[in-house]
Amino acid sequence: MERSSAPSRDKAPAPRCADPEQLTTTIRSPLRHFDAAAVSLKVRREVRNREVHLPPVSTYRWWARRTETVNGSIIDAVSADRPGRMVVSDPFAGGGVIPLAAVMRGHSVYAQDLNPWAAQGLASMLALPDPEALRDGIAALTQRVLTSAQAAYGTVLTDGTPALVSHTFRVATAPCTACGRYQRIFPHALVSLTSRVERNRPEAFLACPNGHLFKGRRDTVTSCSICDVMTDPARAYTPRRVITCPCGHQDKLEDRARATGFTWEVVLVERAGGGRRELALPTTGELTAAEAEQVVPRMQLGVIPEGQETAVLRRHGFQNWEDLYPRRQRAMVERLLELAPSCSPDADVVAALKLAIIGSTEMAGHLSRWDRYYLKSYESMAGHRFNFTTLPVEPNAWGSPTSGRGTTLRRLVQLIKAAEWLKDRTGGLRVEGPIAANSPTVPALLGLDIDDEPVDRPDVLVVVGSSQRQLLPAGSVDLVLTDPPYHDDVQYGELSQPLQAWAGLAPPETGGDAVVNRATGQLVATGSYTALLASIFRESARLLRDDGHLIFSYANRDPQAWAQLLEALQGAGLRAAGCTIVHSENETDHAKRNVRACTLDLLLDLVPVSGIAVTKHWPIVGETAEEEFLGVVAEYVMAVGDLAGNWQDDFFEAVSSAEFLQPRRARSAKNATTE
Numbered sequence: 001m002e003r004s005s006a007p008s009r010d011k012a013p014a015p016r017c018a019d020p021e022q023l024t025t026t027i028r029s030p031l032r033h034f035d036a037a038a039v040s041l042k043v044r045r046e047v048r049n050r051e052v053h054l055p056p057v058s059t060y061r062w063w064a065r066r067t068e069t070v071n072g073s074i075i076d077a078v079s080a081d082r083p084g085r086m087v088v089s090d091p092f093a094g095g096g097v098i099p100l101a102a103v104m105r106g107h108s109v110y111a112q113d114l115n116p117w118a119a120q121g122l123a124s125m126l127a128l129p130d131p132e133a134l135r136d137g138i139a140a141l142t143q144r145v146l147t148s149a150q151a152a153y154g155t156v157l158t159d160g161t162p163a164l165v166s167h168t169f170r171v172a173t174a175p176c177t178a179c180g181r182y183q184r185i186f187p188h189a190l191v192s193l194t195s196r197v198e199r200n201r202p203e204a205f206l207a208c209p210n211g212h213l214f215k216g217r218r219d220t221v222t223s224c225s226i227c228d229v230m231t232d233p234a235r236a237y238t239p240r241r242v243i244t245c246p247c248g249h250q251d252k253l254e255d256r257a258r259a260t261g262f263t264w265e266v267v268l269v270e271r272a273g274g275g276r277r278e279l280a281l282p283t284t285g286e287l288t289a290a291e292a293e294q295v296v297p298r299m300q301l302g303v304i305p306e307g308q309e310t311a312v313l314r315r316h317g318f319q320n321w322e323d324l325y326p327r328r329q330r331a332m333v334e335r336l337l338e339l340a341p342s343c344s345p346d347a348d349v350v351a352a353l354k355l356a357i358i359g360s361t362e363m364a365g366h367l368s369r370w371d372r373y374y375l376k377s378y379e380s381m382a383g384h385r386f387n388f389t390t391l392p393v394e395p396n397a398w399g400s401p402t403s404g405r406g407t408t409l410r411r412l413v414q415l416i417k418a419a420e421w422l423k424d425r426t427g428g429l430r431v432e433g434p435i436a437a438n439s440p441t442v443p444a445l446l447g448l449d450i451d452d453e454p455v456d457r458p459d460v461l462v463v464v465g466s467s468q469r470q471l472l473p474a475g476s477v478d479l480v481l482t483d484p485p486y487h488d489d490v491q492y493g494e495l496s497q498p499l500q501a502w503a504g505l506a507p508p509e510t511g512g513d514a515v516v517n518r519a520t521g522q523l524v525a526t527g528s529y530t531a532l533l534a535s536i537f538r539e540s541a542r543l544l545r546d547d548g549h550l551i552f553s554y555a556n557r558d559p560q561a562w563a564q565l566l567e568a569l570q571g572a573g574l575r576a577a578g579c580t581i582v583h584s585e586n587e588t589d590h591a592k593r594n595v596r597a598c599t600l601d602l603l604l605d606l607v608p609v610s611g612i613a614v615t616k617h618w619p620i621v622g623e624t625a626e627e628e629f630l631g632v633v634a635e636y637v638m639a640v641g642d643l644a645g646n647w648q649d650d651f652f653e654a655v656s657s658a659e660f661l662q663p664r665r666a667r668s669a670k671n672a673t674t675e
Helices: 036-046 055-059 068-081 097-104 116-126 131-153 253-260 284-290 311-315 327-343 347-362 408-426 497-503 528-543 559-571 625-637 647-655 664-674
Strands: 026-028 087-090 108-113 154-156 162-175 182-184 190-193 203-207 213-217 242-244 250-252 263-273 276-280 369-371 376-378 393-395 431-436 460-464 477-482 544-554 574-583 600-608 613-615
Touching: 036 068, 036 574, 055 097, 055 116, 055 347, 055 408, 068 097, 068 477, 068 544, 068 600, 087 097, 097 108, 097 116, 097 408, 097 477, 108 116, 116 347, 116 431, 116 460, 116 497, 131 154, 131 162, 131 284, 131 327, 131 347, 131 408, 154 263, 154 284, 162 253, 162 284, 242 253, 250 253, 253 311, 263 284, 327 347, 327 393, 347 408, 347 497, 477 528, 528 544, 528 559, 544 574, 559 574, 559 625, 559 647, 574 613, 574 625, 600 625, 625 647
Parallel strands: 026 613, 087 108, 087 477, 108 460, 431 460, 477 544
Antiparallel strands: 154 162, 162 182, 162 263, 162 393, 190 203, 203 213, 242 250, 263 276, 369 376, 544 600, 574 600
């Protein structure tokens, strides 16, 4: 078979039809108006504090959101060529940044996602009620829940100041499979500082090798105040997920969980009151409240299914979603959900209240981790993975004014900020949906149906279901702007399942998620991921006007992911009009430091194959390893529509030596050789 030559930067091919009108027309990429260097500087500011830059994104939990800075700048670039109100479509709406960026600029939006949590969250975010109505609803909920919250979390500080328990710490306990001795399985000797590390104070709670918790110092080896065993604050007790019993026997955590199961013992609390917070050993009353037998949760959330990310939960003994939550946390969330409908006659206010309540469940009390140096908890699926820790922290599900990330109270306060921000920038939106993807086709969002009255056209139409079928007529969209799933990087469906369960949403349709899941076999078969993406891109292209563009960002270190993406785009009947490289991620984030993580995106601009000539926009490629890798990828991106022969073999050969793809040790050796 003939092998293709490397893609070239020759001028656009001659038009493929003889229509004189088309021969005088040239498509130019709007990315020529996109200042990648200036946008990248703004991105660095946004990713360090997304909720301040774009408050509505805190309305509902999503993963791997791209920035408003990039997407808004793309919309502005397209608007430079087509002033006026556009119809913008996002077939992978997810976290809603693209719809939000579009409505901020006065455009109409069609937003679709397979995941019901994403679709419902997006609709609720864009339809946030008037801030005053929301304040009234929050005040009513606060009044109704205070008695229950006080009973569940009421306490006093050591000086007698009234307070609430803001966090309750539990340690996993289980018997050794050899000697039968029960162990408290602390992950580290240093359980928590008593104040944030920047205050430079040494006081801390330490766990001795025998599992006793006592006050000590983080900078000194100390004898346990209970058993006198010397305790090194720097020691890890479960390295590589292995437990060592005092008898000398070792078990893997998952083997201990499988053999005996874990029980969870309350060992520490954080109290908040009077503008202060303190860590302390629990009192008898606090222990009783944490394990109150009269608190009987009623909701059954369903079985945790097999999956790529859920595997860690199942291996450590969690069988149902409700197992992730201590009894008190479950009961308080249920109580809040019961109260919400009585707090406002406005359905949008009630929906917003429920969204905040359900959002608090991402802080699951048997999974959430504690930052022992900065004294804050992390959500159960931090870092795009389900956590498992033997020292989880249960938050006060309602919240305290002084302390607590992700609580209902904190989310309600953020809702007001989001509603004010959205009202200020849009004046209020008319949002329709979510409606099912199997619904009849709806009229275009702008001006194509002369019989429609303007009042009947929503600003935003939200659709739930596979984007292989989209509900707008052909030729009705100016711009398809999206952020497709990055192969197998984030298992959106699995991570959102606890939230879906609390919301009473049915799981998305099987096999429709465009994410490779190696645990379930979904889309692992050769060509299936490509075929699904091609189907969605083809349907998205159907919606475009003759001069419309499909633009999206993509990042991946796996050359196979890029090859499948390019094959899908070409199979969808698209051709490249341009691309550019832009900063996308916070490189100082703890999950990205000192690893080969992607911090740049390649923006791809494509148009349907036609007889119209295309003047392509090429990226400026810098000198970093990641930029050089994306520069090679861009050569093949720009050939989409004309890729032929064994182009995949050429592509893999071209990227195989990219420094960005080499193991860190190999890169270090190479750099040392060249110095």
